[in-house]
Amino acid sequence: MMYDLIIIGSGPAGYVSAIRAGQLGLKTAIVEKNVIGGMCLNWGCIPSKAIMESAKLFDRIGSDSARFGIDGIDKKAISFNWNKAIKRSDGIVKKLTTGVGFLLKKNGIEVIEGEAQILTANSISVNNRTLEARNIMIATGSKSPEIQNEFEGLVIEPKNLFVEREIPDNIVVTGETPVAVELAQAFNLIGKKVTVLVPGDRLFPFADDYLVNQIMAKLKKDRVKVIFNQPLTNTQGVWENGILKAGEDIACDMIVNAARRKAILPTSEIKFDLTADGYISVDENMQTSIPNVFAVGDVNGLSYYAHIGSAEGMHVVNFIKGIKQKLNLKKYPMNMYTVPEAAQIGLTEKEIIAAGYDYKVSEFPMSANGKALTEGNLDGAVRILSDKKYGEVLGVQIIAPNATDMISEAAAYMEMEATVYDIAQTVHAHPTVSEVFMEAGFEAVDRAIHK
Amino acid sequence: MRYIFKFPDIGEGLDEGIIVEWKVKKGQEVKVGDSLVTMETDKVVTDIPAPRNGVIAEMFGKVGETIHVGEALVEIEMEGIAGEAAVAEANKIEAVEEEGAGVVGTLEVAGNSAVLSASTEGTASNNSTDLPSDRKALATPVARAMAKDMGVDIHKVKGTGPGGRVMKDDIIAFAQNKGSKPTTSSRSTSLAMDEILTEVVPLTQIRKTIAKNMITSKHNAAHMTIFDEVEISKLDQVRKNYKDNFAARGSKLTYLAFVIKATALALKKFKALNSEMDMENSQMIYKKYYNIGIAVDTEKGLVVPVIRNADKLSIFDISVKIAEYSEKARTGTISLEDMRDGTFTITSYGNIGGKFAVPVINYPQAGILGIGRISKQPVVMNDQLAVGTVLPISLSVDHRIADGGETARFLNQVMSYLADPVSLLME
Numbered sequence A: 001m002m003y004d005l006i007i008i009g010s011g012p013a014g015y016v017s018a019i020r021a022g023q024l025g026l027k028t029a030i031v032e033k034n035v036i037g038g039m040c041l042n043w044g045c046i047p048s049k050a051i052m053e054s055a056k057l058f059d060r061i062g063s064d065s066a067r068f069g070i071d072g073i074d075k076k077a078i079s080f081n082w083n084k085a086i087k088r089s090d091g092i093v094k095k096l097t098t099g100v101g102f103l104l105k106k107n108g109i110e111v112i113e114g115e116a117q118i119l120t121a122n123s124i125s126v127n128n129r130t131l132e133a134r135n136i137m138i139a140t141g142s143k144s145p146e147i148q149n150e151f152e153g154l155v156i157e158p159k160n161l162f163v164e165r166e167i168p169d170n171i172v173v174t175g176e177t178p179v180a181v182e183l184a185q186a187f188n189l190i191g192k193k194v195t196v197l198v199p200g201d202r203l204f205p206f207a208d209d210y211l212v213n214q215i216m217a218k219l220k221k222d223r224v225k226v227i228f229n230q231p232l233t234n235t236q237g238v239w240e241n242g243i244l245k246a247g248e249d250i251a252c253d254m255i256v257n258a259a260r261r262k263a264i265l266p267t268s269e270i271k272f273d274l275t276a277d278g279y280i281s282v283d284e285n286m287q288t289s290i291p292n293v294f295a296v297g298d299v300n301g302l303s304y305y306a307h308i309g310s311a312e313g314m315h316v317v318n319f320i321k322g323i324k325q326k327l328n329l330k331k332y333p334m335n336m337y338t339v340p341e342a343a344q345i346g347l348t349e350k351e352i353i354a355a356g357y358d359y360k361v362s363e364f365p366m367s368a369n370g371k372a373l374t375e376g377n378l379d380g381a382v383r384i385l386s387d388k389k390y391g392e393v394l395g396v397q398i399i400a401p402n403a404t405d406m407i408s409e410a411a412a413y414m415e416m417e418a419t420v421y422d423i424a425q426t427v428h429a430h431p432t433v434s435e436v437f438m439e440a441g442f443e444a445v446d447r448a449i450h451k
Numbered sequence B: 001m002r003y004i005f006k007f008p009d010i011g012e013g014l015d016e017g018i019i020v021e022w023k024v025k026k027g028q029e030v031k032v033g034d035s036l037v038t039m040e041t042d043k044v045v046t047d048i049p050a051p052r053n054g055v056i057a058e059m060f061g062k063v064g065e066t067i068h069v070g071e072a073l074v075e076i077e078m079e080g081i082a083g084e085a086a087v088a089e090a091n092k093i094e095a096v097e098e099e100g101a102g103v104v105g106t107l108e109v110a111g112n113s114a115v116l117s118a119s120t121e122g123t124a125s126n127n128s129t130d131l132p133s134d135r136k137a138l139a140t141p142v143a144r145a146m147a148k149d150m151g152v153d154i155h156k157v158k159g160t161g162p163g164g165r166v167m168k169d170d171i172i173a174f175a176q177n178k179g180s181k182p183t184t185s186s187r188s189t190s191l192a193m194d195e196i197l198t199e200v201v202p203l204t205q206i207r208k209t210i211a212k213n214m215i216t217s218k219h220n221a222a223h224m225t226i227f228d229e230v231e232i233s234k235l236d237q238v239r240k241n242y243k244d245n246f247a248a249r250g251s252k253l254t255y256l257a258f259v260i261k262a263t264a265l266a267l268k269k270f271k272a273l274n275s276e277m278d279m280e281n282s283q284m285i286y287k288k289y290y291n292i293g294i295a296v297d298t299e300k301g302l303v304v305p306v307i308r309n310a311d312k313l314s315i316f317d318i319s320v321k322i323a324e325y326s327e328k329a330r331t332g333t334i335s336l337e338d339m340r341d342g343t344f345t346i347t348s349y350g351n352i353g354g355k356f357a358v359p360v361i362n363y364p365q366a367g368i369l370g371i372g373r374i375s376k377q378p379v380v381m382n383d384q385l386a387v388g389t390v391l392p393i394s395l396s397v398d399h400r401i402a403d404g405g406e407t408a409r410f411l412n413q414v415m416s417y418l419a420d421p422v423s424l425l426m427e
Helices: A012-023 A039-040 A043-066 A082-106 A178-189 A210-222 A306-318 A351-353 A370-375 A403-415 A420-425 A433-445 B083-092 B143-149 B168-180 B189-195 B205-220 B231-246 B255-269 B315-333 B405-420
Strands: A001-010 A028-032 A109-114 A118-122 A123-126 A129-138 A170-174 A193-197 A226-227 A243-245 A249-251 A254-257 A291-296 A332-336 A341-346 A357-363 A381-387 A391-399 B002-006 B017-023 B035-039 B045-049 B053-061 B066-068 B072-078 B095-097 B106-108 B222-232 B275-278 B283-286 B292-298 B301-303 B346-350 B366-371 B375-381 B384-398
Touching: A001 A012, A001 A118, A001 A306, A001 B072, A012 A028, A012 A039, A012 A082, A012 A306, A039 A043, A039 A082, A043 A082, A043 A178, A082 A109, A082 B405, A109 A249, A109 A433, A118 A129, A129 A306, A170 A178, A170 A249, A170 A341, A170 B405, A178 A193, A210 A226, A210 A351, A210 A391, A332 A403, A341 A381, A341 A403, A351 A357, A351 A391, A357 A433, A381 A420, A381 A433, A391 A403, A420 A433, A420 B405, B035 B072, B189 B205, B205 B301, B222 B405, B231 B255, B231 B292, B231 B405, B255 B315, B255 B405, B283 B375, B292 B315, B315 B375, B384 B405
Parallel strands: A001 A028, A001 A129, A028 A109, A129 A291, A170 A193, A170 A254, A193 A226, B292 B346, B346 B366
Antiparallel strands: A118 A123, A123 A129, A243 A249, A332 A341, A341 A391, A357 A381, A381 A391, B002 B072, B017 B035, B017 B066, B035 B045, B053 B072, B095 B106, B222 B384, B275 B283, B292 B301, B366 B384, B375 B384
């Protein structure tokens, strides 16, 4: 039997593509060697957000209750129960993965459990069966880079973190990624002592300096130690009896490996061109060096965001169906679940300068926003970077408790190629945190009202 | 406070114009009525007057660029008025009377949101989302701003965005293709040779319009032409007698004035010739006003200003009007208002040359009268051979509307008025 499309991997890139393919009438199969939903649903996005909510609530009850008029909370009397928080998270994950399974079935997708091996550009083998397809989509995802370790339980991959376990007091998180900072902050909120080891000399390689500086300041304020230029590849000779040597001695009972992830390459009889970093190299339509074989999501190294993987996958399905579209990754939001959250879209200020735009930065602080004040959130701001010639919105950055939700407004502006005049003319309800957009829009056109 | 002045709707269904010449400079002070810019539209070359006192803060578009109605022309920093007052004023005045200020009679200012707070980002202005709502192209705000800036007609750009939306990249691609395409691309002969043997000149708006109108007329009207000659020695005598009198009153008495008067009066008796056919609704529209267009030759091409209610005007009034239009034609200041609402047209080519012609009807009018060269000719009067003054006339009618008999009778009436000018007074 000939499939129109076989997808390897059922994470957000793979399963969304499968549903879309089913909707468009393509005969589609999806091969999953582990669990439907992939990293994001099962061990990544969803569990980490569930735990983060627990951690934020815990912190808030302890530190904000009295100020918000709630008496009777003894900060010393409350404690964080990791395992209970994990149970809540597991419930959410179960609900979502069941939902995905249902959607795949509803759209006529054949789900095959097993590990796929690519045989030719038009065939794969799974469970000793050979399947033929006109198109193959690789959506196998990514994994943490390896840290060699002999000490049992010392190094934890994010994939294995969100299970019922003991959480020790001294935690080291390695990595330059938003996930590394997010986990560090979550542990910090529940009262752990946390150190971030950054392999290079800056956090968030793809983020605007503004966001990086704001988050660095927040980490400093919360006493989360950040040490730069400390790549960690082996614990041997570096860790001993609860002390990690990383330029200095750090108390360390657990190392969470959240460094920039590496591609999980599928087993294959045919060879693909790879990038210098070992990701599968793709063209603007996510096609690999082998025609009709596509690579979407983390495995192509273009991005590590679930929603971008999904967008890439849907683009491929449309491409196969002959629906022409352009894929512009710069129009997709980058969300960072730090505390407060950070998000950006479009070009960074450095990229804008490099592109030679005559640009303007319009900033509006949360501290001047009524709703943010009532919520007790003074940190953060929205920044709109626009070109002076046409008023085009070139980039937006947000730091706010709900920045990852708010960035969607900017995403709509980018998708529709809006100008700052459009933002300024879009009436935002009061009181809302989103009013900061309108104010920054006013600022871009002339000047903000409440600033 | 700054006021964004948009290219006004100057009527006649025009939706764009080309900038011929800027009359102002950035930073220059202007008063209401001062000419800002000379624009060439489909029908006229006209000056656009300033609607406000102030200082020119920004000018949008370069010479040769096409500006659509509703798009920004200039930004004026208004003096003496600040903040809300300026907004209030701008909202209040939607139609600006410009009597005597320029050639354009009434300017309807497109849109009422033309005031923007002072801003250093003026170039994109706020009208990017504010184009005329009829036939608005589906395009992103940035694409609109860019198209305007680059002089690209956004309606001609094929959009590649969702639902065919014109995106920024489409404008860039369109502008690039346009720029690189040689004007004689379709020819196989070498370009160098072409350039020596021919001169390629882009069509002016006026020429495009003339071409369009001529084709429309020839396609739609069933042309039928009748020729005749009328002996006008009596008229000639009257003209000679009153020439000096007119000159003393500051006007020139021409044969044309009589022809206009005669035609207007004749039209009153033959309503078919002062009508138009509305095929769509299967009806005739008979006009009870007699506005005679006179075809005037100008450097840029033919224009047809209209003498309104010619039936009610005296020969002198008509002469004054003819003189006024000649002067305007010479200086290129005939306005759209001058050319509106004609019901019948007279083309007088005799002073240039030619006796008879087959004039093309100024569609949707029903007829056009051609006046040839007047000459002395032997004529028979009272069975005697005499020297007569003969005016050749060519009348084209839309044969859908006017039958042969009616047409001939109408022509007879015109000729009878001209042969016996006193009869013009007897109506």
